[in-house]
Amino acid sequence: MNILFVLYGDLTSNSANPLALYAREFAVQGHSCAVAIPDNLESIREHANPAFRPVLYADALNNPDAVFPDGRPADVVHAWTPRENVRHFVTSYMAKRPTPLVVYLEDHEFWISCRALGLEEEALVRQTEQSIVDRLPGALSHPFRYGSFIGMADVAVVIQEKLNVEVPPWVRCETVMPGVDLDFFFPRVADSVLRKRYGVAENERVIVYPGGINGFTRPGIETLCRAVGLINRLGYPCKLLRTGPFALDFMDELPQEAAHAVVDLGVIPRSDLPDLLALADVFVQPGKIDPFEDLRLPGKLPEILAMGRPVVTPDVNIAHLFSDGVDAVLTRTGTAEEIAAKCVALFSDPQHAERMGQAGRRFAEKNFDIKTQAICMEAAYNTACTHFDASMAAEVWQRQVDDDSVDLLLARKLNFLADSYDAKSGLEVPSLLREHARLIEAKKSRVNGLEAAMAERDAQIAGLSQAVVERDRQIASLNQAVAGRQEQIIGLHQEVSVLQQSASWRITSPLRWLGRQVKRVR
Numbered sequence: 461m462n463i464l465f466v467l468y469g470d471l472t473s474n475s476a477n478p479l480a481l482y483a484r485e486f487a488v489q490g491h492s493c494a495v496a497i498p499d500n501l502e503s504i505r506e507h508a509n510p511a512f513r514p515v516l517y518a519d520a521l522n523n524p525d526a527v528f529p530d531g532r533p534a535d536v537v538h539a540w541t542p543r544e545n546v547r548h549f550v551t552s553y554m555a556k557r558p559t560p561l562v563v564y565l566e567d568h569e570f571w572i573s574c575r576a577l578g579l580e581e582e583a584l585v586r587q588t589e590q591s592i593v594d595r596l597p598g599a600l601s602h603p604f605r606y607g608s609f610i611g612m613a614d615v616a617v618v619i620q621e622k623l624n625v626e627v628p629p630w631v632r633c634e635t636v637m638p639g640v641d642l643d644f645f646f647p648r649v650a651d652s653v654l655r656k657r658y659g660v661a662e663n664e665r666v667i668v669y670p671g672g673i674n675g676f677t678r679p680g681i682e683t684l685c686r687a688v689g690l691i692n693r694l695g696y697p698c699k700l701l702r703t704g705p706f707a708l709d710f711m712d713e714l715p716q717e718a719a720h721a722v723v724d725l726g727v728i729p730r731s732d733l734p735d736l737l738a739l740a741d742v743f744v745q746p747g748k749i750d751p752f753e754d755l756r757l758p759g760k761l762p763e764i765l766a767m768g769r770p771v772v773t774p775d776v777n778i779a780h781l782f783s784d785g786v787d788a789v790l791t792r793t794g795t796a797e798e799i800a801a802k803c804v805a806l807f808s809d810p811q812h813a814e815r816m817g818q819a820g821r822r823f824a825e826k827n828f829d830i831k832t833q834a835i836c837m838e839a840a841y842n843t844a845c846t847h848f849d850a851s852m853a854a855e856v857w858q859r860q861v862d863d864d865s866v867d868l869l870l871a872r873k874l875n876f877l878a879d880s881y882d883a884k885s886g887l888e889v890p891s892l893l894r895e896h897a898r899l900i901e902a903k904k905s906r907v908n909g910l911e912a913a914m915a916e917r918d919a920q921i922a923g924l925s926q927a928v929v930e931r932d933r934q935i936a937s938l939n940q941a942v943a944g945r946q947e948q949i950i951g952l953h954q955e956v957s958v959l960q961q962s963a964s965w966r967i968t969s970p971l972r973w974l975g976r977q978v979k980r981v982r
Contacts, residue, residue, distance in 0.1 A: 461486075461841065464520070464527060464534035464559075465495045466550060468543035468599045471503035471514060474672070475540055475566070477730070478759060480507050481639050485834035487511035494527045494534075496520045498545050498598070508731075517549045524557045533557045536841045539613075540564050542606040545598040547866065550609075551857075558853035560844040563613040565623045566638075568755035569601035572676065575752075576600050608870040612856075614844040617837065620757045620778050630877060632847065634840040637778075639830030640762035647768030647821060648738045655739055658723055664697040665807050668740035670733060670760050672704040680746035680794070682710050687744070687799035689718025694800065696807050703728050703736060737767045742806050742813070745773040748794035753777065762828035770816040772802045781827070787819035852876045 463486060465479055483493040493512035497503070504514045515527055524533045537559045539546050550561065574584055577595055584592075584603060596602060607626070610616055616627040617636050627633040650666075660666055667688060673681055685708070688700040702708065703725040711719050728736065737743075743764040747753045753776040761778075764771055765788075773779065775790040782788040789802050806813045856873045 461491045461535045461845075462528045462530070462532055463491055463493045463536055463538060463841065464553075465493065465512070465538045465540055466546050466553075467495055467497050467540045468546050470497050470500035471495070472500075472506050474759060476503075476506070478638055479540060480510060480512070481641060481830045482834055482837060483510065483512040485639075485830055486838070489834075489838065491838075492528050492530070494520075496527075496549060498549075506730075517545075521549070521552050521556070524553065534559050536560045536562060536844055538562045538564060538841075539609075541566060542569060542601050542609045543599055544596065544602050544605070547602070547605065547609045548598075551866065551869075554853070554857035558850060558857045560614045560841070560848040561612065562615045562617055562840060562844050563610050564617045564619075565610070565626055566619040566756065568623075568751050569606050569626070570603050571751045571755070573600050573603045573606075575676065577603075605866050608866045611870045612866070612873060614848050615840050617840050620755075622755055622777065626755075630874070632843055634836070634843070636833055636836045636840060637827050638757060638759060638762050639833035640766050640824060640828045641830055642766055642825060642828075645734055645737070645763045645766040645824075647817070648734070650739045651735055654735060658699075658701055658725070658739070660699050660701075660739070661697065664699050665691075665741040665803075666739045667698065667700045667742050667744055667803065668737050668764075669700060669702045669744065669746075670704060670737065670763070671702075671758070673706045673708060676752060678710070680748070681708065682714075683794065683796050684744055684746040684799060685710075685714055685718050685722050686796035687746075687803070688721045689715050690796055690800035691803055691807075692717050692721050694804055696804055698803070698807075699723060701725060701736065701739065703733070733763075734767070737764060737769075740764075740767070740769050742803050743767070743769055743771045744799055744803065745771065746794060746799065747774045747776065749774060749776050749792070762824055765820040766824040766828065768817040768821040770806050770813045771820050772799065772806075782823070783819075785816075787816065787823045789816070849876075849880070852880070 463483075465483070467473065467475060467479065469475070479495065483495070486493055495512050495514050496517050497514060498517050501514055501516060504510060513527070520527050525531055527534065534557070537550060537553065539550050539561065542563055542565070553559070554561070573596065574581060576597065577584065577587075577592065579587070589604075592602065592604070607628075610626060611628045611631060613631050615632045615634060617634050618624055618627065619636070619638055621635050624633055624635070655666070667684075669681065669684060671677060671681070681702070685700060688698055691698040698721060700722045702722065705727050707726065708722070708724050711722065711724075714722070725736075745758055745761060745764075753774055755777070757777050761771070761773065770789065772789045772791060773782075774794055775784075775792055779788075779790050782790065784790045789806070791798050791802060806816070852873070856869060856876060
């Protein structure tokens with residue numbers, strides 16, 4: 461099977477490592493993998509002996525048959541999250557080579573996009589399509605398009621069950637947990653030399669946090685740093701070793717005991733990560749209970765569980781699978797005080813911490829083994845291929861008129877799905893699908909009409925603004941002319957004043973008087 465992954469970023473992005481693991485397992489099974497990325501082919505250097513071929517979006521679209529060594533196009537397209545640049549690529553690719561489509565979900569896309577735009581939902585609905593497009597990075601999902609893109613999938617794969625709410629009922633949905641290489645991340649003795657290298661004293665406990673910082677994760681990481689300060693204040697010497705892209709930009713705002721306890725290592729080679737993680741006495745995944753945390757699953761969680769150390773994590777996403785205090789410790793508020801209290805309790809009971817670490821390892825073996833998860837992902841691909849209707853796909857994808865009309869593509873697909881149902885089945889499904897398609901078309905027509913009216917209004921406003929600018933220019937020109945005339949009058953008055961004060965003016969004064977008398981006589 462030729463598997464084409466479509467990634468929203470280059471091969472340094474957060475999703476590249478789990479993707480590489482899947483590709484490695486698929487290669488063992490005899491499949492061929494390629495990864496389409498928007499740019500930066502050189503980022504392949506981040507991966508040693510990759511089991512996939514990287515290809516630029518543009519090259520894959522120019523020649524879909526040249527992506528794989530056997531000269532055939534993809535047998536399945538795996539859209540790694542419904543981001544805008546992924547959607548654009550898939551829509552263009554399908555127009556050339558309609559292919560079974562799997563859309564992979566790993567985040568609360570709508571929440572992330574709203575926050576990236578700096579808008580709450582009630583403000584977002586007042587934005588035009590163009591204003592959203594102008595402000596939204598291509599590597600994020602369009603809040604009003606990604607749902608229809610998911611609806612175009614043959615199968616949707618979600619990283620955890622709660623994300624099922626994002627998948628419409630006509631799309632088959634499978635849950636495939638993230639995979640971890642259990643032979644790479646496994647319990648091991650902490651390296652004393654490494655502790656000294658990172659400035660950890662013999663009496664200090666260690667918390668390790670592997671993760672990048674961005675607008676979504678910054679509050680949680682800062683809270684963790686403050687929690688480490690509180691742990692030290694409570695009489696438990698502790699260091700936080702953090703690794704990941706982008707430096708912590710809030711260190712100057714931390715209390716002194718917190719700032720001194722944080723060691724920001726920056727980015728380290730991935731091959732060094734397990735030995736760093738082995739230094740931890742406790743792992744903490746910071747965060748509070750909110751939609752962002754609840755509908756995602758941090759990629760670091762499977763890795764730190766596999767290391768056999770106790771894990772403190774919020775009561776969100778897959779927390780319902782844990783037994784609180786057995787294979788993980790759950791936080792409810794996510795405050796620095798709560799995190800500090802949970803860590804101190806573990807430091808105070810090393811036997812309990814040891815048992816919890818072992819239970820966490822067993823949890824990782826049961827739920828995150830990459831070999832098992834790759835089999836589940838392969839099954840999702842097979843389902844997509846089995847239920848793929850090539851003739852319907854050609855009608856749907858190849859008749860597109862506008863890459864941004866994904867809503868209309870979905871309406872067309874729903875009408876085809878309705879036609880494919882047995883009319884004698886007595887089910888209401890066909891009529892429901894057609895009605896949903898009709899509502900989509902009506903909504904799209906209405907939105908287009910409103911945006912056309914707004915564009916016309918904006919054009920009128922722009923015209924009026926230009927007229928005002930031209931009027932102001934004319935007024936300024938007249939004012940300048942008046943000012944010039946006034947300067948001339950002032951100059952004439954000055955000349956007359958000089959003349960009146962001259963000797964010749966005084967000598968000729970009788971003659972001017974006589975002239976005035978003669979005029980009166982006449």
